[in-house]
Amino acid sequence: MGQSAAPGATPPSVLVSAVGPAMLRIAGELADGTVTVWTTPETVADYIGPTLTRAASAAGRPVPRIVATVVASVTADVGGVRQQVADQMGFAAQFASYRSMFDRQRMSGLHETVVAGDETAVARAVRRYAAAGVTELLVSPVGSEKDVMRTIGLLASVRDET
Template identity: 60%
Template sequence: MMRIGLYVPSADVTLDDIGAQVGAAETAGLDSVFFPQLTAWDALTVAALVGQRVPRIGLGTAVVRTYAVHPLALAGQALSVQAAIGNRLTLGIGPSHREIIEGQYGLSFDRPARHVREYLQVLRPLLRGEEVERRGEAVSAAGIVDVPGSTPPSVLVSALGPVMLRIAGELADGTTTVWAGPEVIGDHIVPAVTRAAAAAGRPAPRVVATIPVSVTADPDGVRADLAARLGAASRFASYRRLLGEQGKTDTSETLVAGDEDAVAAAIHRFAEAGVTELVASVAGGEADRARTVETLRHLRKTLPQNDVS
């Protein structure tokens, strides 16, 4: 059955606000909560802190920027979180975008696919407690990380294009997407990452899709609000290509919105496309958000079994 999670934004909220949202997701019987790594709360720190308060639900990052943190440092941080929360972390990582890595961090965004491949070749052994000695073109590391009580977390890679999807299938446990609808997921993303995993002798991969969702009587109003707040992401090259493949120009056009039946039907299409976990970024006013979480709670019990092979 397709799992259902909640995406919890980190901007303009307190830690108590985040904890309340995670608690509500757990009470609703949802499977997971994912935190972004933007310019507000640190995603892994939040996972460690909230995980002390909320004992069951899976916690994940979507995503930690690989260029901004060395894999030795990330392995230590991720395994520390694992030990702190009882080994229920999903570590989503990705290279981010040229505008962020070069514009904000002042780092080179040269050959991101090579960077991610070499990053995973260092990170995954470190997460397994193995010693690493590697001098690569993009990533070099020497050392070992030992955190008693931790197990290797599931690692997902943000991937949309064929090269990154191949890397996600070969070297990670799957992929995490955003702004991708069921058609492009079913026709392109699931087949590509699954072929890569099979060729590498790995299990069927996880496909975690984050989408904006609102059970609302005013879909146009919610869509306009999303365009005002998040429309700038539409200018990133990878998102422009993804939106273009779907006949869209703005991220707000990917919103799943309408009444309970309309939203349920749309989410079923993600399950049919092979998504293994749908992460809803709940949008709209307070009443809309409550209706949306209730709809997700009901859907969690009724969605069909997936086959991503």
């Protein structure tokens, strides 16, 4: 494959979106890491991280990055936020790769992966992702405008703890 480079440019990291075993192996063997979606910290720690790391190690590659995509809301209306997410994105459970991940996590759909609650609950969940091996957290804040602003503020304060 041909290459072109801008003077002084650093090649970007390559991350592969993966939740299934085949794609996780490919990501570990060939990429710098993975981006997951709708996964819990437990799934990252028990399945995604080990699968990805084994593949990277077998290929002689460094420990891969794990970016977890999370829908979050600092809110008093946890049920309402989860329903909003189910209404807007619930169709994803129809796709085999996502359905397999929800089944692995014993969940009916992505609304169950939403990180929601008060500041303490959401901060605790963010720390659980870090403890599970997530190197970066990509957060989509949801809820009312007030909830979104509270969520962003909390995430900034949790980030500043590290």
